Amino acid sequence: QVQLVESGGGLVQAGGSLRLSCAASGRTFSSYAVGWFRQAPGKEREFVVAINWSGSSTYYADSVKGRFTISRDNAKNTVYLQMNSLKPEDTAVYYCAARHGYSNRASAEYAYWGQGTQVTVSS
Numbered sequence: 001q002v003q004l005v006e007s008g009g010g011l012v013q014a015g016g017s018l019r020l021s022c023a024a025s026g027r028t029f030s031s032y033a034v035g036w037f038r039q040a041p042g043k044e045r046e047f048v049v050a051i052n053w054s055g056s057s058t059y060y061a062d063s064v065k066g067r068f069t070i071s072r073d074n075a076k077n078t079v080y081l082q083m084n085s086l087k088p089e090d091t092a093v094y095y096c097a098a099r100h101g102y103s104n105r106a107s108a109e110y111a112y113w114g115q116g117t118q119v120t121v122s123s
Contacts (some may be wrong), residue, residue: 002098002112004027009117020081022096029072033103036081038092050103086121
């Protein structure tokens with residue numbers, strides 16, 4: 001069982017930066033892949049980025065590639081999402097999710113979810 005708590009969301013102007021954190025409980029967190037997803041009002045939840053258990057492999061959606069960076073610190077049971085050059089279209093609730101095994105772009109493959117953190121980018 002893994003419990004996830006996101007933090008770091010907020011309001012930022014276009015071009016600004018935010019760093020989201022996903023803190024996990026559970027001693028075996030290092031064996032889980034973690035993904036970040038987002039959901040804007042009236043839209044379906046979409047994949048943003050994922051990282052494997054060791055941090056050696058990452059996968060980005062084309063829309064955030066070059067602007068967002070995912071990393072993890074297994075000693076702290078935390079995954080980070082550094083978001084730079086933010087755009088108004090990045091506005092959404094951001095969720096982190098965990099799955100045992102390989103990272104995956106499909107939200108249905110993730111068994112554990114956080115409650116989400118709001119990111120709002122003003123133009």
